[in-house]
Amino acid sequence: MTVRVNGVRSVAVDVCALDTAGEFYSSVWNLDLVEAAGDARYFRGTGPHHHVLSLHPARRPAIRRIVFEAADRDAVAALYAQVRASGAQTEAPHEWTAPGGGFGFGFKDPEGRNLAVACGGATHSSASVPDRPHKIAHINLNAGEYDKTARFMSEALGFRLIDESARARFLHADCADHFSLAIVKAGNATLNHIAFEMIDLDSVMRGAGRMRDAGYPIEWGIGRHGPGDNVFAYFAGPEEIPLEYTSEVLQIDDRYVPRGPDYWKFPPGRSDQWGVTNPPTARLARIQQLFRFTDDGFRT
Ligand SMILES: [Fe+2]
Numbered sequence: 001m002t003v004r005v006n007g008v009r010s011v012a013v014d015v016c017a018l019d020t021a022g023e024f025y026s027s028v029w030n031l032d033l034v035e036a037a038g039d040a041r042y043f044r045g046t047g048p049h050h051h052v053l054s055l056h057p058a059r060r061p062a063i064r065r066i067v068f069e070a071a072d073r074d075a076v077a078a079l080y081a082q083v084r085a086s087g088a089q090t091e092a093p094h095e096w097t098a099p100g101g102g103f104g105f106g107f108k109d110p111e112g113r114n115l116a117v118a119c120g121g122a123t124h125s126s127a128s129v130p131d132r133p134h135k136i137a138h139i140n141l142n143a144g145e146y147d148k149t150a151r152f153m154s155e156a157l158g159f160r161l162i163d164e165s166a167r168a169r170f171l172h173a174d175c176a177d178h179f180s181l182a183i184v185k186a187g188n189a190t191l192n193h194i195a196f197e198m199i200d201l202d203s204v205m206r207g208a209g210r211m212r213d214a215g216y217p218i219e220w221g222i223g224r225h226g227p228g229d230n231v232f233a234y235f236a237g238p239e240e241i242p243l244e245y246t247s248e249v250l251q252i253d254d255r256y257v258p259r260g261p262d263y264w265k266f267p268p269g270r271s272d273q274w275g276v277t278n279p280p281t282a283r284l285a286r287i288q289q290l291f292r293f294t295d296d297g298f299r300t
Pocket of ligand 1: 138140193195232244246
Protein backbone atom coordinates (compact mmCIF):
# COMPACT_ATOMS: atom_id res chain seq x y z
CA MET A 1 0.00 0.00 0.00
CA THR A 2 1.28 3.45 -0.88
CA VAL A 3 2.08 5.56 2.20
CA ARG A 4 0.80 9.13 2.00
CA VAL A 5 2.01 12.52 3.20
CA ASN A 6 -0.36 14.50 5.47
CA GLY A 7 -0.07 17.87 3.73
CA VAL A 8 2.35 20.78 3.51
CA ARG A 9 4.52 21.37 6.57
CA SER A 10 6.49 24.44 5.44
CA VAL A 11 7.96 26.29 2.50
CA ALA A 12 11.38 27.95 2.23
CA VAL A 13 11.69 31.07 0.08
CA ASP A 14 14.75 32.94 -1.20
CA VAL A 15 14.43 36.73 -1.04
CA CYS A 16 16.70 39.61 -2.07
CA ALA A 17 15.52 42.07 0.59
CA LEU A 18 15.33 39.99 3.76
CA ASP A 19 14.43 42.80 6.18
CA THR A 20 11.64 44.14 3.97
CA ALA A 21 10.16 40.70 3.35
CA GLY A 22 10.45 39.77 7.02
CA GLU A 23 8.61 42.92 8.06
CA PHE A 24 5.85 42.15 5.57
CA TYR A 25 5.27 38.57 6.69
CA SER A 26 5.04 39.55 10.36
CA SER A 27 3.23 42.88 10.29
CA VAL A 28 1.03 42.59 7.17
CA TRP A 29 0.61 38.91 6.31
CA ASN A 30 0.28 38.29 10.07
CA LEU A 31 2.60 35.36 10.67
CA ASP A 32 4.78 35.39 13.80
CA LEU A 33 8.56 35.46 13.70
CA VAL A 34 9.52 32.42 15.75
CA GLU A 35 13.26 32.20 15.21
CA ALA A 36 16.14 33.94 13.45
CA ALA A 37 19.13 31.69 12.89
CA GLY A 38 22.12 32.76 10.85
CA ASP A 39 20.70 34.74 7.93
CA ALA A 40 17.40 32.84 7.86
CA ARG A 41 14.13 33.82 9.49
CA TYR A 42 11.38 31.42 10.49
CA PHE A 43 7.69 32.31 10.76
CA ARG A 44 4.88 30.32 12.33
CA GLY A 45 1.15 30.27 11.83
CA THR A 46 -1.35 29.53 14.58
CA GLY A 47 -1.17 25.80 13.81
CA PRO A 48 1.17 23.27 15.41
CA HIS A 49 4.15 23.44 13.03
CA HIS A 50 7.30 25.10 14.38
CA HIS A 51 7.29 27.26 11.25
CA VAL A 52 5.35 27.35 8.01
CA LEU A 53 7.64 29.77 6.18
CA SER A 54 11.36 30.45 6.20
CA LEU A 55 13.11 33.28 4.38
CA HIS A 56 16.66 33.02 3.12
CA PRO A 57 18.77 35.83 1.62
CA ALA A 58 19.72 35.30 -2.01
CA ARG A 59 20.66 37.16 -5.16
CA ARG A 60 17.30 36.50 -6.77
CA PRO A 61 13.88 35.48 -5.48
CA ALA A 62 13.10 31.78 -5.76
CA ILE A 63 11.40 28.87 -4.08
CA ARG A 64 14.04 27.08 -2.08
CA ARG A 65 12.20 24.00 -0.85
CA ILE A 66 8.77 22.60 0.00
CA VAL A 67 8.51 20.27 3.00
CA PHE A 68 5.65 17.79 3.29
CA GLU A 69 4.49 16.36 6.62
CA ALA A 70 4.69 12.64 7.39
CA ALA A 71 2.85 10.93 10.26
CA ASP A 72 5.86 9.35 11.96
CA ARG A 73 9.26 7.73 11.37
CA ASP A 74 7.74 4.62 9.87
CA ALA A 75 5.92 6.80 7.35
CA VAL A 76 9.15 8.68 6.59
CA ALA A 77 10.91 5.37 5.95
CA ALA A 78 8.12 4.15 3.67
CA LEU A 79 7.98 7.46 1.79
CA TYR A 80 11.75 7.33 1.37
CA ALA A 81 11.44 3.87 -0.19
CA GLN A 82 8.73 5.17 -2.54
CA VAL A 83 10.81 8.20 -3.56
CA ARG A 84 13.87 5.98 -4.14
CA ALA A 85 11.83 3.53 -6.18
CA SER A 86 10.77 6.40 -8.46
CA GLY A 87 14.42 6.96 -9.39
CA ALA A 88 14.48 10.46 -7.89
CA GLN A 89 17.70 11.93 -6.54
CA THR A 90 17.41 11.70 -2.76
CA GLU A 91 19.29 11.71 0.53
CA ALA A 92 18.76 9.23 3.36
CA PRO A 93 16.41 10.11 6.25
CA HIS A 94 18.21 11.76 9.18
CA GLU A 95 17.71 14.09 12.14
CA TRP A 96 17.43 17.71 11.05
CA THR A 97 19.54 20.31 12.85
CA ALA A 98 17.89 23.40 11.34
CA PRO A 99 15.42 25.38 13.52
CA GLY A 100 12.36 23.28 14.31
CA GLY A 101 14.28 20.05 13.82
CA GLY A 102 12.47 16.90 12.75
CA PHE A 103 13.37 13.68 11.01
CA GLY A 104 13.22 13.43 7.26
CA PHE A 105 14.91 13.62 3.90
CA GLY A 106 15.25 15.91 0.89
CA PHE A 107 14.90 14.92 -2.75
CA LYS A 108 14.40 16.29 -6.23
CA ASP A 109 11.27 15.54 -8.22
CA PRO A 110 11.34 14.79 -11.97
CA GLU A 111 11.31 18.48 -12.89
CA GLY A 112 14.07 19.46 -10.46
CA ARG A 113 11.99 20.86 -7.61
CA ASN A 114 13.60 20.70 -4.18
CA LEU A 115 11.18 18.81 -1.97
CA ALA A 116 11.42 17.14 1.43
CA VAL A 117 9.41 14.92 3.77
CA ALA A 118 9.66 15.20 7.54
CA CYS A 119 7.99 14.24 10.80
CA GLY A 120 8.38 15.29 14.42
CA GLY A 121 10.42 18.22 15.64
CA ALA A 122 9.32 21.19 17.71
CA THR A 123 5.64 22.12 17.77
CA HIS A 124 3.39 24.79 19.22
CA SER A 125 -0.03 24.44 20.77
CA SER A 126 -2.50 24.95 17.96
CA ALA A 127 -5.18 27.63 18.21
CA SER A 128 -7.92 29.10 16.03
CA VAL A 129 -7.16 32.81 15.93
CA PRO A 130 -8.97 35.31 13.68
CA ASP A 131 -6.90 37.32 11.20
CA ARG A 132 -3.78 35.16 11.43
CA PRO A 133 -2.81 32.39 8.98
CA HIS A 134 -3.18 28.96 10.59
CA LYS A 135 -1.13 26.87 8.16
CA ILE A 136 -0.26 26.44 4.51
CA ALA A 137 -3.49 25.13 3.01
CA HIS A 138 -1.99 24.19 -0.34
CA ILE A 139 0.67 24.96 -2.88
CA ASN A 140 0.00 25.05 -6.62
CA LEU A 141 2.95 24.12 -8.82
CA ASN A 142 3.20 24.74 -12.52
CA ALA A 143 4.47 21.76 -14.44
CA GLY A 144 6.05 21.59 -17.86
CA GLU A 145 5.83 17.81 -17.64
CA TYR A 146 2.26 17.71 -16.38
CA ASP A 147 1.52 13.98 -16.50
CA LYS A 148 4.95 12.97 -15.24
CA THR A 149 4.88 15.37 -12.28
CA ALA A 150 1.34 14.42 -11.26
CA ARG A 151 2.21 10.73 -11.48
CA PHE A 152 5.32 11.25 -9.32
CA MET A 153 3.29 13.02 -6.63
CA SER A 154 0.89 10.07 -6.56
CA GLU A 155 3.37 7.22 -6.70
CA ALA A 156 6.15 8.68 -4.54
CA LEU A 157 4.21 10.81 -2.04
CA GLY A 158 0.83 9.09 -2.04
CA PHE A 159 -1.27 12.03 -3.21
CA ARG A 160 -4.63 11.04 -4.72
CA LEU A 161 -6.14 12.79 -7.71
CA ILE A 162 -9.35 14.18 -6.20
CA ASP A 163 -10.57 16.55 -8.93
CA GLU A 164 -9.38 17.71 -12.32
CA SER A 165 -10.12 20.89 -14.26
CA ALA A 166 -8.95 21.78 -17.75
CA ARG A 167 -5.78 23.30 -16.37
CA ALA A 168 -5.08 21.62 -13.04
CA ARG A 169 -5.05 18.39 -11.10
CA PHE A 170 -6.02 18.69 -7.44
CA LEU A 171 -4.19 16.27 -5.19
CA HIS A 172 -5.54 15.05 -1.86
CA ALA A 173 -3.17 14.19 1.01
CA ASP A 174 -3.91 12.00 4.03
CA CYS A 175 -6.03 14.64 5.79
CA ALA A 176 -9.57 16.01 5.49
CA ASP A 177 -8.66 18.99 3.27
CA HIS A 178 -9.96 18.54 -0.27
CA PHE A 179 -6.49 19.20 -1.65
CA SER A 180 -3.04 20.15 -0.36
CA LEU A 181 -1.22 20.29 -3.70
CA ALA A 182 -2.28 21.15 -7.23
CA ILE A 183 -0.32 20.59 -10.40
CA VAL A 184 -1.04 23.22 -13.04
CA LYS A 185 -0.55 22.62 -16.76
CA ALA A 186 2.10 25.14 -17.86
CA GLY A 187 5.26 25.47 -19.87
CA ASN A 188 7.70 25.22 -16.98
CA ALA A 189 8.27 24.12 -13.39
CA THR A 190 7.52 27.36 -11.57
CA LEU A 191 5.48 28.32 -8.52
CA ASN A 192 1.84 29.09 -9.25
CA HIS A 193 1.03 30.23 -5.70
CA ILE A 194 1.18 29.48 -1.99
CA ALA A 195 -2.13 29.50 -0.08
CA PHE A 196 -2.29 30.32 3.63
CA GLU A 197 -5.39 29.21 5.49
CA MET A 198 -7.43 31.69 7.54
CA ILE A 199 -9.99 30.36 10.02
CA ASP A 200 -12.98 32.05 8.39
CA LEU A 201 -14.24 34.23 5.57
CA ASP A 202 -14.11 37.40 7.70
CA SER A 203 -10.40 36.84 8.31
CA VAL A 204 -9.84 36.57 4.55
CA MET A 205 -11.82 39.77 4.00
CA ARG A 206 -10.04 41.70 6.73
CA GLY A 207 -6.71 40.30 5.50
CA ALA A 208 -7.49 41.61 2.02
CA GLY A 209 -8.27 45.00 3.56
CA ARG A 210 -5.01 44.95 5.49
CA MET A 211 -3.13 44.10 2.29
CA ARG A 212 -4.81 46.94 0.39
CA ASP A 213 -3.94 49.37 3.18
CA ALA A 214 -0.30 48.27 2.95
CA GLY A 215 -0.16 48.78 -0.83
CA TYR A 216 -0.87 45.24 -2.00
CA PRO A 217 -4.06 45.30 -4.09
CA ILE A 218 -6.19 42.22 -4.68
CA GLU A 219 -5.05 40.57 -7.91
CA TRP A 220 -7.93 38.06 -8.03
CA GLY A 221 -10.91 37.77 -5.68
CA ILE A 222 -12.58 37.82 -3.35
CA GLY A 223 -14.14 34.70 -4.83
CA ARG A 224 -14.99 31.06 -4.24
CA HIS A 225 -13.19 28.37 -6.22
CA GLY A 226 -14.83 25.37 -7.87
CA PRO A 227 -12.64 22.40 -6.84
CA GLY A 228 -12.10 22.65 -3.07
CA ASP A 229 -14.97 25.14 -2.66
CA ASN A 230 -12.58 27.49 -0.86
CA VAL A 231 -12.79 31.25 -0.59
CA PHE A 232 -9.81 33.03 -2.12
CA ALA A 233 -7.96 36.33 -2.42
CA TYR A 234 -4.72 36.52 -4.40
CA PHE A 235 -1.90 39.05 -4.07
CA ALA A 236 1.59 39.86 -5.28
CA GLY A 237 3.62 39.73 -2.08
CA PRO A 238 7.21 40.89 -1.52
CA GLU A 239 9.30 40.60 -4.67
CA GLU A 240 6.03 39.67 -6.40
CA ILE A 241 5.66 36.22 -4.90
CA PRO A 242 2.11 34.96 -5.63
CA LEU A 243 0.23 34.52 -2.33
CA GLU A 244 -3.31 33.52 -1.47
CA TYR A 245 -5.43 33.89 1.63
CA THR A 246 -8.00 31.10 1.72
CA SER A 247 -10.64 29.68 4.05
CA GLU A 248 -13.56 27.25 4.13
CA VAL A 249 -11.59 24.56 2.29
CA LEU A 250 -13.95 21.66 1.64
CA GLN A 251 -13.45 18.83 4.15
CA ILE A 252 -13.89 15.40 2.60
CA ASP A 253 -13.75 11.69 3.34
CA ASP A 254 -13.79 8.51 1.24
CA ARG A 255 -17.37 9.21 0.12
CA TYR A 256 -16.25 12.20 -1.98
CA VAL A 257 -16.91 11.75 -5.70
CA PRO A 258 -14.09 13.13 -7.91
CA ARG A 259 -15.09 15.06 -11.02
CA GLY A 260 -13.34 15.91 -14.26
CA PRO A 261 -12.81 18.91 -16.56
CA ASP A 262 -16.31 18.72 -18.04
CA TYR A 263 -17.83 19.27 -14.60
CA TRP A 264 -15.40 21.92 -13.32
CA LYS A 265 -16.24 24.70 -15.75
CA PHE A 266 -17.59 28.19 -15.17
CA PRO A 267 -19.82 30.03 -17.63
CA PRO A 268 -18.09 32.48 -20.00
CA GLY A 269 -16.82 35.56 -18.14
CA ARG A 270 -16.85 33.83 -14.77
CA SER A 271 -13.76 32.75 -12.86
CA ASP A 272 -15.42 31.66 -9.61
CA GLN A 273 -18.74 30.56 -8.11
CA TRP A 274 -20.02 34.02 -7.14
CA GLY A 275 -19.33 36.15 -10.21
CA VAL A 276 -18.34 39.16 -8.12
CA THR A 277 -14.60 39.18 -8.79
CA ASN A 278 -12.93 40.32 -11.97
CA PRO A 279 -10.78 37.72 -13.71
CA PRO A 280 -7.16 37.42 -12.51
CA THR A 281 -5.09 40.48 -13.34
CA ALA A 282 -2.41 40.39 -16.02
CA ARG A 283 0.08 40.94 -13.22
CA LEU A 284 -1.07 37.82 -11.41
CA ALA A 285 -0.80 35.79 -14.60
CA ARG A 286 2.75 37.09 -15.06
CA ILE A 287 3.97 36.45 -11.53
CA GLN A 288 2.39 32.99 -11.46
CA GLN A 289 5.26 31.88 -13.67
CA LEU A 290 7.98 34.01 -12.12
CA PHE A 291 9.34 31.93 -9.26
CA ARG A 292 11.59 29.04 -10.12
CA PHE A 293 13.10 26.58 -7.67
CA THR A 294 16.61 27.52 -6.59
CA ASP A 295 19.43 25.51 -8.09
CA ASP A 296 20.81 24.89 -4.61
CA GLY A 297 21.02 21.32 -3.40
CA PHE A 298 17.96 19.59 -2.11
CA ARG A 299 19.80 18.25 0.91
CA THR A 300 18.46 19.27 4.29
FE1 LIG B 1 -5.07 28.26 -4.30
